[in-house]
Amino acid sequence: MRILVVEDDSLIGDGLQVGLAQLGFAVDWFRTGRDGLAALSAAPYDAVVLDLGLPGIDGLDILAAWRRAGQQVPVLVLTARDALADRVGGLDAGADDYLTKPFALAEVAARLRALIRRSHGQGDPLLCHGKLVFDPTARRATLDGVALDLTARELALLELLLAGKGRVQPRALLEEKLYGWGEEIGSNAVEVHIHHLRKKLGGDFIRTVRGLGYTLGDET
């Protein structure tokens, strides 16, 4: 899942970037409102973490601009302002959720997962396919009750496939969602991870749709 973080505070931004990456997200961090505003349409983000107290351009203005432009991506607003009027204002401007500083990283991650789940029209926090159960919070997958040993990147790819269940996802999209800006990507990185997942989950678990991309195989 690829997350856009717009935060001017260097320590908070850094913490979100590093911390959310450790929790299984691909994170892009922009420090200014102007950069953040443009960034959203540059990559297929699954959710946005937006700080309201941005210098230069207000976070709420960015949010409003995105919504006017038809961006549906869920936005989690972070702010130091906790008055009711501020919260209501944030939600009315198109925010999907709201966290007041100081916040727990785990809560940011949990809310982001919930927002993404909801945006995919899915209620159950556990992602299942056949005998496979994936717990996005614990970053753990079990096949027929047996824990699987997957790398962080494999887990992230599995999560993407499970979240996009029933759809064919192009390789390029999966790649964009797996890696943030500036991360080293091998030319066949997605294929390599697909290959490893097939080895661990069974060859039919992921189906290649030639010329289009990947989707999950039939549930058995």
Next chain:
Amino acid sequence: MKVRSLRLRLSLILLVVAPLVWALATVGAYFQTRHEINLLFDTQQTLFARQLLSANLVTHAVPAPELPKTKRLIRGGEHGGFDDDALSFAVFDTHGQLLFSGGDGKHFPADPAQRGFVVADAKHDEPWRLFYLPAPDGQHTVVVGQKANYRRELVWEVVGVQLAPWLAALPLLLLVLVWAIGRELAPLRAAAHQLAVRRADDASPLEVERLASEVAPLVTALNQLFARTAATLARERRFTADAAHELRSPLAALKVQAEVAQLAERDPVARQRALGNLSAGIDRATRLLEQLLALSRLDPLSGLADAQPVRWQRVADAACIDVAPLAEQRGVVVERAGEAAAALPLSGDETLLTLLLRNLLDNALRYGPPGSQVVLSLTPTEIRVEDEGPGIAPDDLPRVRERFFRPPGQSEPGSGLGLSIVERVADLHGLALTLANRPGGGLMASLTRR
């Protein structure tokens, strides 16, 4: 504070002063009236005596009949309520033999040598005022007399008639005074009531009707005080709210970095990095707190309690020592220019001025690139700090003095309070802070006398 009723005080004053004035007026009136009445009766006595002489009654002297009261002679003839014997007379010959008398005249002392007015005892040893008028031929003397008491009583009566109404009016006057004072003080009572039920943060002016012009300045001053207090209160509230919000960000940074350090338990490099960030975050929060405290101490000051001639050498030395670690860390050199001993003569607080200079130097050091220099100039007319950093965008220049304002795109940790502190200290010393971008790049901060 000893509280005394204005009404009581004014009433007491009137109660003491009015009888005093009344008594003085009475004394004056008494003497005036006595003088007039004496003049009147003396004239009357003189005229009467002359008429007696000119009527040549002596030659036709017959024993005087005892007259009854006037009202017996004429019905309703008595007017004024005086006895007929108010004026009596007697005529003596040269030997003091009574020839002829009227009223109590027969009791008058016969003294042919006496002339003019005398007061002498006559009938029942009462004092009488007697007028002795000898005939031109000296053969007899006419005496016209009047009881002295009669005159005195008349004087008292006239004076009494004049002054009694005033005495009677005194209690009435007091009552009116008490009522009037009460009425005039009613607006004050209304104002006191308004003040008593007023909320502490109410800034609305006191509305008092029918206010006396003597009390109006008090109410005006109170209203001005309310406005000032409300402004201070609003400023404090805003400051507290701002401060609370500003503390959330450093706390959020600490929390996030602490969590990152926990998550990275198997990645020593990431862990070390997070711990380093955590430490930097604590430094930042500490700095913010220090700045907040400095400002909250500066804010309520209305002036300098202990102003001394400023020794700029000491101030500059202290500020430079304070920022030395930062200068070293940033690789920026602080250059001093100008003669400190001759710098801007000023009376002030060196500790506060050190704080001011430290903040200016701190800013300059943070934004100057490594290898650049910061110049601190102490001249007779200004104190100036120049850096070689990026300066401040012209749009942001007017706003950088605002509390907590930080120009966009800052990577340097800062509270956004430094310039507020500088400006506040400058204000207290009657100095003006000028911020400008230098033509060659960098920011110039200058302090001059206002």
